[in-house]
Amino acid sequence: MTSTTPGPGTGLTAPFAVARFRDGDDDRDGGGPVRLGLVAGERIRPLEEADLGAPHLNAFLAAPDWDRLGRLVDADANTGTGTDTGADSAWRPLAEVTLTAPVQPRQVIQAGANYRTHVIDLVVAHAPKEDTRPEAEIREDAARMMDERAATGEPYFFIGLPAAVVGDDVPLVLPSYSEQHDWELELAVVIGREGFRIAPEEAMDHVAGYTICNDITTRDRVFRADSKGLGADWYRAKNAPGFLPTGPFLVPAGFVEPDDLALTLDLNGERMQDAVTSDLLFDLPALISAASLNMPLLPGDLLLTGSPAGNGAHWGRLLRDGDVMEGSVQGLGTQRVRCIAESAGEYR
Template identity: 65%
Template structure:
């Protein structure tokens, strides 16, 4: 099963050319290599700092260059972020279900009362709260070409399909009204999580351990395409994850508690967001923890987001020692 190209005028990708990683311009089911002269910049991140999409649009309409079928090349992660920021608990319905599930353990509330109480909490958070961010490791960013190897130290590795913002112009302490001027485009990320490592068992007061739970090699399958922001209505796109052909996640970004301008603005208050950085926006309901079914050897995940194509992730188990 191959990655599906996005239905947009053009997109960017990276692919292997022998031992070299090349940046490519994708039009339909074809790709051609682009170099610094084509970009008018010294590499992808420099281009994203001041993207000239019209330049690439002109190139996309040209017959010049050597065009290859996407099926002929091996795509890799389409970005080279220096920072990866992740957003937690950002889909309203997902968090309502999680909170309600915990509340119903208290017999003082019926399931409907628990759900109504959780909904009120989320609406208050959206009105008066702030996004919740944590940091991922850029080294975990990989493409469709890298199988997801499940570490042998756990049996509860989970999926989380997410829309990821690709930062363009550097953003530092920007407000919500300015935020979208710093978004270059979007890509797909599957934020893999080892559930039994999320909360510390040796000292519960410390709380969550996102480093161990989310940062094993290959735990951020990314891409395969970087789509310019102008081609995507990111406030209303559908995310859909299939596991071995069965739909597990199916939601839209209309359900975000904090929208993309709010996330970019909020994340930029602490550290500058740099060109090419990834900002994950959260994952909707339907992960393995919900289904009580976790990833195992031989699984195939197909994650699709409107306008961004489809990402295919092949799962393998770490060989026993």
């Protein structure tokens, strides 16, 4: 599409990507309106309706013409404006703007328990005290169970609220009703062409691109003491304001090989999650197909693919005021999320 070299500071290896941005500082109320932008290297330029060939991003994603945007990058590079960030150029340094969530999904579908090693670790960690088998034997049995599930089972999904999707420009406010807020870094699929009851062999034709999500979870809200027989309360556990930090980039599908991507999450500079997507129990075609069985998948929707081992519950170290999380997915960039404590007493 284009030969533009991505900038080393972004973590973005694709020739170009899409972002949403504001002028000004990190104050989302004082930084001006959010605009759609085209990112190439360390530069960004606004994308207007005429550039997209569509009235808005989700309409573009319904039939994404990434070559159209690639030609725009190439044309600017060939005329010299690709490196000119002066007053007469549409391009400007990426460092001059504030990036926010790159997508506005209508639906957020989340896969759970979808990393093989992670689930095996959970089985071992939660083995009954009366189980006196060696850990290696418990692990072997858990591995057999996971292989059986991958061969004959189905993905497990729950629903997230689109209102929880924010960029890393917004600090993560840790609600005062709990001290058990946790991280879960994930590769997220951005849906392109609408699809309903999609066959696995056609699933990847419905992928427009990829981004990064951190699925924040309040652990002591997952299973409620007052309704133990009703199962998990994902609404209260996962859908507080800002609990889905997303982005910073939407990377076109053609630039990404999703089957073997590295994912890492650092907490205050210390590595907590470190995995590859080849460890997924259900791969992307299986996830997309299964997610489309109940409701049509719509352009711009997010499908989170699951989080690997290494969340805070595993380490016995949950999020606190002042923490900084840096989550990266190979080639898709890095998001940096700052945590701040909410004033006590506002919620219960």
